[in-house]
Every structure is written in structure tokens, then in C-alpha cells.
Amino acid sequence: MTPEVANPMRLESWLIDWCRREGVDKVPTREVQRNGPSGLRDKAVIADAVKELAELARARLVQDGKKKSVQINPALLTVAP
Numbered sequence: 001m002t003p004e005v006a007n008p009m010r011l012e013s014w015l016i017d018w019c020r021r022e023g024v025d026k027v028p029t030r031e032v033q034r035n036g037p038s039g040l041r042d043k044a045v046i047a048d049a050v051k052e053l054a055e056l057a058r059a060r061l062v063q064d065g066k067k068k069s070v071q072i073n074p075a076l077l078t079v080a081p
Contacts, residue, residue, distance in 0.1 A: 007045060008052040010037045015059060015072050026062065026071040046070075 014037050018027050033041050040046060050070055053059035062071045 003039075004048075004052070007040055007049040008056075008058075011040050011046070011049040011070075012053055012058055012072075012076075014040075015070060016076055019072050019077055025074050025077060026069040029061075029068040029070060032070060 011032070015027055015032075018031070019025055029043075029046060032046055033043070036046070040049060047061075050059060050061050054061065057073060058076060059070050059072045062069050
């Protein structure tokens, strides 16, 4: 599987797990860089994966002042794992 396909899938899975555990619908990009899946901690790699997820309406990048977060589609958090 190519990184262009695998990275968004891995990131989405990690984001959903993190959001469910923390009871939120978004993850700060800094948290993804620090604790995200290995190989997905570089800003450019994260941006590409989020861009792909945004095209699929599964996640999007949101900015609040200087803080950036990845917001997961709330419908994905209500579906059983």
C-alpha cells in the first residue's frame, strides 16, 4: 500500500482513538506531531494526510488564532469501532 493511501488511513484511525479516549472531536496538530503514529509526525506528511481526509469529508484542519487542530467528522465518532 502506498504512503498516499496508508498515511490518511493510519492518521484517521489514530485520531478517532484519541478523540474517543479524550471525549473531544479535534486534536491539536502539536499532539499529532508529538504522539501520532510513527512516520506521521512531520508537518508536511500530516498536512498531506489531512488534505486527503478533508477531500473525503472525514477530517479537516481548523485554525483558532495561532493554534491548529485536526477536527474529525463527528459522525465517525458515533459509529461503533
